[in-house]
């Protein structure tokens with residue numbers, strides 16, 4: 001019986017390929033046009049020639065980006081799973097270690113983090129096969145306290161969920177509109193129990209908040225500190241106490257690695273590697289579920305769904321991870337900034353899934369632990385000289401050799417093991433080892449997950465993508481321009497940096513075991529800032545040329561003008577063909593397109609520029625922006641109404657405003673000339689491009705003004 005099914009999207013694939021063929025002819029024609037005219041220019045030292053060269057460069061940027069992008073459109077697939085067909089008994093299922101990451105209680109409210117922890121404990125999976133770890137990179141004592149409280153609450157919450165088959169197992173979500181379907185009357189007992197559990201939940205919240213506010217327990221980041229590892233709930237002890245299956249809860253562990261101010265900590269990558277080692281000698285499950293702290297489990301069956309891939313003998317030998325999409329519970333209908341990043345989760349990931357697998361997205365994925373240590377098909381190559389790779393811990397090295405992949409469940413977690421775990425979580429442990437290089441998550445890129453996933457694909461591992469109707473996980477997206485832009489800048493800077501490093505897809509990638517089309521997809525992501533260069537050039541050269549009276553497009557009666565029109569239409573259609581079938585409308589497409597244009601000349605562009613500057617002066621940013629998960633009510637309101645909120649965008653406003661004004665002035669001057677001279681044929685191309693930008697800007701301004709009027 002099949003566990004999963006993979007379907008190539010049709011007729012989409014055929015249409016995409018047909019379009020690919022036609023569009024490439026148009027692109028070739030344009031390249032020919034630009035090059036041939038460049039050669040015939042009489043004097044190459046004129047402004048005319050200069051403008052011509054720049055606009056050509058802009059076009060080349062678009063064309064190269066388009067070419068890379070075709071990898072993501074070559075073979076899009078959709079997958080289904082059939083968890084009921086898993087023939088394993090519960091006792092035979094492989095164990096899973098859940099890793100939840102948090103780094104700053106001010107930006108990541110502790111009660112919300114605990115909600116994620118509780119939702120993970122409540123996964124529908126045998127409790128003795130599940131362990132939940134919180135990696136607290138803030139080392140905040142209040143988080144530890146909250147874990148203990150969360151654990152007591154979980155002892156009531158889990159039995160309640162199991163008894164009534166509740167799906168929304170994140171308590172906060174359950175008591176919000178998200179849990180409406182689960183709160184419908186089941187029977188009288190249910191109502192009473194729900195009321196009681198609600199009180200307990202409020203009590204839990206209060207306990208945590210009060211402990212923090214009263215100052216009894218420190219609720220801040222502790223930047224310089226020794227490691228702390230606490231087993232909050234030990235499976236073994238738990239088992240002895242109760243014989244009722246319904247009452248059992250999984251193992252729960254709090255980990256705060258050592259951090260020293262003078263030591264590099266490598267952000268989440270460093271935190272994850274420490275946790276890999278610590279969990280290795282405690283529960284050592286062969287599979288990991290990785291969750292950002294805001295990303296709670298919204299469907300308890302996700303673990304079994306993921307196992308439909310990991311247990312499939314055809315896929316499993318080379319399968320490194322199963323990725324679920326990031327779905328956000330706070331995305332509004334108009335989603336003016338496109339914070340849901342539709343293109344990634346609805347188009348690119350499906351496209352890559354049909355080649356070698358989706359990008360590792362940082363959260364919501366089930367990873368094979370060994371994939372981070374070796375390559376597929378090599379049997380335990382790392383055991384040759386383990387100390388050189390993994391460091392000196394005997395216990396950890398022994399954990400790699402565990403016969404069945406994980407340490408026996410009956411084992412008691414002794415003080416010895418905790419002490420060893422602390423050594424494994426110390427700053428010095430990684431010195432002189434391969435952690436962050438060959439082993440574990442890579443430190444060579446700030447987007448540790450995407451980049452480590454890329455390296456996994458380079459080693460020949462594959463991945464799969466599952467996009468179920470009910471979101472398996474739900475997270476929180478930034479809902480203002482500042483928050484979302486900072487995130488974009490951070491991502492683009494990290495990706496561009498990877499694209500400029502020695503690991504770039506064009507040299508390193510092409511020589512590795514990655515599939516060629518997959519490599520194109522990574523090139524698309526890592527050189528995405530090409531697009532913003534194309535944008536910036538197109539948003540400036542045509543209008544500057546209008547001001548200076550220079551012609552950069554063919555005359556209207558020139559057949560080449562038609563080629564440009566076709567190229568433009570073909571590009572827009574390609575763009576629409578992605579977003580409209582995904583349940584969108586022309587309006588939704590326009591919102592998304594507008595957001596991309598605005599970000600393209602601001603945050604995306606600055607991210608790329610930042611990476612290039614850092615490459616030249618040879619530094620790598622030591623600071624990393626942490627997305628805010630404590631969403632401001634005011635900001636949320638504006639966003640939900642579909643109104644732009646430009647507050648705090650700072651630097652980003654500079655290119656945005658400059659280019660808007662430039663186009664406005666260029667457009668007016670150009671239009672004026674047309675009226676005076678009654679000749680439009682040589683400037684129409686520029687006029688259209690400029691007016692397009694002006695149109696975008698005006699539509700944004702209307703939004704902002706109408707909002708100011710409303711409020």
Ligand SMILES: O=c1ccn([C@@H]2O[C@H](COP(=O)(O)OP(=O)(O)O[C@H]3O[C@H](CO)[C@@H](O)[C@H](O)[C@H]3O)[C@@H](O)[C@H]2O)c(=O)[nH]1
Nearest residue numbers: 101102103137267268271292293362363447487625626627
């Ligand atoms: O020094 C750090 C910084 C962050 N984190 C955690 O990493 C997660 C992701 O950080 P966030 O600021 O929310 O990043 P996003 O921009 O939302 O996330 C994307 O980009 C990150 C890389 O910048 C990836 O790590 C994420 O998994 C990916 O979802 C959060 O749970 C943090 O608590 C740490 O553990 N240590």
Ligand SMILES: [Mn+2]
Nearest residue numbers: 292294476627
């Ligand atoms: Mn996040």
